[in-house]
Amino acid sequence: MTNNNLISKSATNHVSPRQITIIGGRGRMGKLFKEQLSLVGHNVSILEHEDWEYADKLLTQAELVLVSVPIEYTVDVIKRAAKYLSYNTALCDITSVKTQPTQAMLEHHSGPVMGLHPMFGPNIKSFLGQKVVICPGRNDDSFQWLLDFLKSQGGELIVCTPEEHDQMMVIVQATQHFCRFSLGVFLAQVKVDIEQSLTMSTPNYRQEIDIVKRLFSQNPNLCVDIMLATEERCNAISFLADTYSRLAKLVATKDRDALIQEFENTQIFFEEKINTFIQPLNTTPRQRDFKPQMHTNMSI
Numbered sequence: 001m002t003n004n005n006l007i008s009k010s011a012t013n014h015v016s017p018r019q020i021t022i023i024g025g026r027g028r029m030g031k032l033f034k035e036q037l038s039l040v041g042h043n044v045s046i047l048e049h050e051d052w053e054y055a056d057k058l059l060t061q062a063e064l065v066l067v068s069v070p071i072e073y074t075v076d077v078i079k080r081a082a083k084y085l086s087y088n089t090a091l092c093d094i095t096s097v098k099t100q101p102t103q104a105m106l107e108h109h110s111g112p113v114m115g116l117h118p119m120f121g122p123n124i125k126s127f128l129g130q131k132v133v134i135c136p137g138r139n140d141d142s143f144q145w146l147l148d149f150l151k152s153q154g155g156e157l158i159v160c161t162p163e164e165h166d167q168m169m170v171i172v173q174a175t176q177h178f179c180r181f182s183l184g185v186f187l188a189q190v191k192v193d194i195e196q197s198l199t200m201s202t203p204n205y206r207q208e209i210d211i212v213k214r215l216f217s218q219n220p221n222l223c224v225d226i227m228l229a230t231e232e233r234c235n236a237i238s239f240l241a242d243t244y245s246r247l248a249k250l251v252a253t254k255d256r257d258a259l260i261q262e263f264e265n266t267q268i269f270f271e272e273k274i275n276t277f278i279q280p281l282n283t284t285p286r287q288r289d290f291k292p293q294m295h296t297n298m299s300i
Contacts, residue, residue, distance in 0.1 A: 025048070067091070082109040133159075170233050
């Protein structure tokens, strides 16, 4: 099935109840998917780490097994679960790293495989306007009902390869987490009166504080795992920290000309890219293919 077919089929209002098992269904993201799938009539069971004695019952008869566990456990859980799956059980994960989990699913399960990455946290009330990255693996037709469900709830589906996803998430997710993590640590260290600062803040500052607050309302393991998930993410964060350090030295030495030169060089970069990203920010979400323009030997 092509990428266009994955996201172009129209969703129907009729829902045929499916037997679904969510591994890690008592976690925050697992709970969200359980609630949303149950609301439309699907039969959703949960398998947690203390439930493996019931794995045969919970996994063998499932039409869909959805893996929703921390990044560090995902591949091991996939290997363990695959032993119980029938050849036609659809297996997918919702981890924020896609290459290794998708490879593990393809290697250990002979049936339908797909990687998903919900680009949102577990605090949302619905999938309306939310992005979900889709990484096809095998027998995509087996997941069409799930993709139709996401679309019917207002979700935006973005199709790419696991490798493209992981390269882009280095920038979109890992370095952004580090930026906000660092800002939050700094504000706590200098004991800023956040409430007072907000009384005289700019809209941008209020927005940034809201983002930082939401980051630190999450499970710390999730935030840290997102930054440490791959060597590429760690390297990119290290390079970003070096950039901070280099620019901070220019500030410390009051090198105005060098700072202006840095600004102007970066200004040229954004002026060249402005037409490629400014329009989507001002349009309503829509289903579209994700075709990142990036070189395979990209270094960050």
